[in-house]
Amino acid sequence: MSWLAALAVVAAAGVSCWQYWRWTHRRMLELAAKVPGPPALPILGNALIFMRNPGDILNKIEELYNIYGEYFKFWLGPDLNICVKNPTDIRALLTSNKVNQKGPLYEVLIPFIGYGILSGGPSWRNHRKIATPTYNKKSVEHFTPIFNKEAEHIALVLSRKDPNVSFDAYKDIVKCTTQSVNQTLLGLSKEDSQNLYRLDELVSQTRSMYDLIFSKMTRWWLQIPIIYWLTGRKSLQNYYIQLLDDFSSDIVKRRRQALELSTPDEECMGIVDRFILSGQMSEQEIKWDTITLFTTSQEAAAKMASGVLLILAHLPEWQDKVYHEMMEIVGGHGPVNSEQLKQMQYLDMVYKETLRYFAIAALIQRTVEEEITINEGKLTLPAGTSLVLPIHHLHRDPRYWEDPYKVMPERFLPENVKKRDPNAFVPFSLGPMDCLGRVYATALIKTIVVWVLRYVHLEPVGTLDNIKLNAAISVSAADGYNIRTRPRAQKNGSIRTNGRINVVVRVLRYVHLEPVGTLDNIKLNADISVSAADGYNIQTRPMEQKNGSIRKNGRINGLS
């Protein structure tokens, strides 16, 4: 009997809480009732429809758009989510000062990276302000030599792959972006960068860490602590948190020691130095934002650079276009600079198509802080709504993208861009919480592509149709970025061998070779190894004397 009484009390308390919640949220409920969406269960809302793997979640959202149109709602427990796919409204919302907070799903990131630049919270604005100068155009210019060095190195690595064996380009490219980020954004020396504590472990574990975080975001029952613990996920989380802490502590320690000896120039100062020197952040905050900036940078840039290589491998005519454009503007060797990158229009088109197709942040979420009206005055979003903005779906909306599942860099030809709503392409998001690394990522990724194309010809594996995506935290090709590479020398019998321009080619660039005597019956000397007994006698004539053409001051114009 006493059990029944207790149960009745609990039930009554539950109903009272529910009634109280409905009363305090009556305005939200009233406005939500006007937005279409799938029927919701009590307490759970629509959480069950998101119990699926990361790739399928994108398909489910697409299905809901097809049923309910470009504005629809769903409930995750008591959390009202409204999805908006209208490009004009997306711009208005992302740039509105009524929508200046990240959404509740970012809370799942807090144990890993605390409140800060990516996860939002009270310190977001200040941390972002401190970090921003390292991402601007001038700073990125200073990073060019490091981008070139690391990109050349990885191109050489790719040129040594077996041309008959496919591999996941990401696994190599991420080493390049990691070393680049360490020596630029994080301000580390090459030696420090290569010896960071648990670096390789972190890079190789990032995907499983994202899967863990994403599973907690999308499976409601994992938010119940006892279930999280019982499924072993809590101890896995602890392992990742320790890994992140060890890694970031080592970076901050190294930078503190370096700063005791000297302070880098303002223009090329890394972010960790800025955090330390600002005197406005606790040690823990510095470590959290160091981790945030490390992973957002090296991992996103590597995925996107691998995506560009994958697309070029599958579209040989575009690979040729980009290659020839590169040879014309930059040439076969030497560093590439930002001015040259800007002139490479074909490369830019392929890059943009990659950003569209592999939109790294498939869905972003914000919290509506004050009521705001959209859809030409027809829809009011209540305060407290979690706004879901589907960059992935916007980038595949057939109203703006013909044959959206097809990879077609020509979509970004100027005449095609002109015809399209500019807000239909927002790979870096918009507004005050947009991507900080846009300029940085673009320069690094394009530099990598230039160097790789110089060294190798990219060849496809399988087809490009319907590549499966993994949308956990940041989008990637679920089965990897699989390609084959063939050194350019082997493909067209031309000049590059193991990353060095063949000596003969270099000589031919500088001089015209002329004979001495005849080639008939040359006497050989056969002791130990054969040689021309009377020597290899020739005459040389500098190129400009022969044809008055390109050589100036002993250098080949634009090439050496």
Ligand code: HEM
């Ligand atoms: C091409 C590669 C990249 C793409 C497409 C991209 C895209 C994005 C997007 C869409 C967001 C908004 C995320 C959200 O609201 O939840 C974002 C945020 C951010 N990105 Fe990137 N990103 C890329 C590379 C980078 C790189 C290389 C860096 C660092 C250099 C970086 C740093 C950041 C940071 C710090 C934020 C958080 C900004 C804030 O909330 O204040 N990203 N990025």
